Amino acid sequence: MMDADSFKELGTCMLGSEFHVHREVGSTNDVAKGLAREGAGEGTVVIAGVQKGGKGRFGREWLSPEGGVWMSVVLRPGLPPGDVPILTLAGGLALAKAIRGYCGLEVGIKWPNDILIGERKVAGILTEAEMDSERVHFAVMGMGINANFDPAEVFPPEVAAGATSLMVETGREVDLPGLVMRVIQELDAVYLDMLDAGPRGLLEEWKELASTLGREVRVRTMKGSIEGRAVDITPDGALLLRMGDGRVVKVVAGECIHLRYQEKDYKTERPS
């Protein structure tokens, strides 16, 4: 069982200033939001062994059994509200780098923030922000990683079909405190660089790990579904789709589905 002492050797600049470790919660995002409203500092981390009301994107349930990493980080970036999508990309990049570096697995990022191994999802991010028209008061970045369990044993078949875990992919159990520390260290580095130097560096790295670019995709948006070839992301984190008639359309938010598997070098597909 993890406790706050498990993370003593963190060595980060900003994140991981405080750890709240729980055996079981509803949702770590909700706990972190409560702490943030009470003034919790930037970098406060909430971790739970089990979530009974884990939340995914689009109001979906996020199944969070024992053996996973369910954590949320309080951020106070002082950014304008329009920059929240970039924050989520920063989280996806940090998570992908942590899994790759710590477990030695090849991962891809499905826009905007699913971490895939092959075509199966191993981790996801839910960023929730409280803001006014001028600036973000705080954001809570929730990260869920399927780590030490087999989705086929604990998820219903329809969820298990699209899921994998670190244990399944590596054939062994992962040290959870070590993995959590690696995620926070990677996020600390990506986040600080973004605040200091802007999003350019993170976007370039994100594109290197993106499995969506170059692919035929369908994106379900609030206005309906749109299909095209994903050719790039914009500096504000939106996806650019090239339609059958050659038009390029910007998609700001939505659920992305990879339509066909194809080994393509997306760099040849991007408009110059």
Ligand code: BTN
């Ligand atoms: C998604 O891919 O739909 C996002 C999943 C985010 C899950 C994490 S687990 C920790 C944090 N607490 C939650 O309730 N959700 C996020």
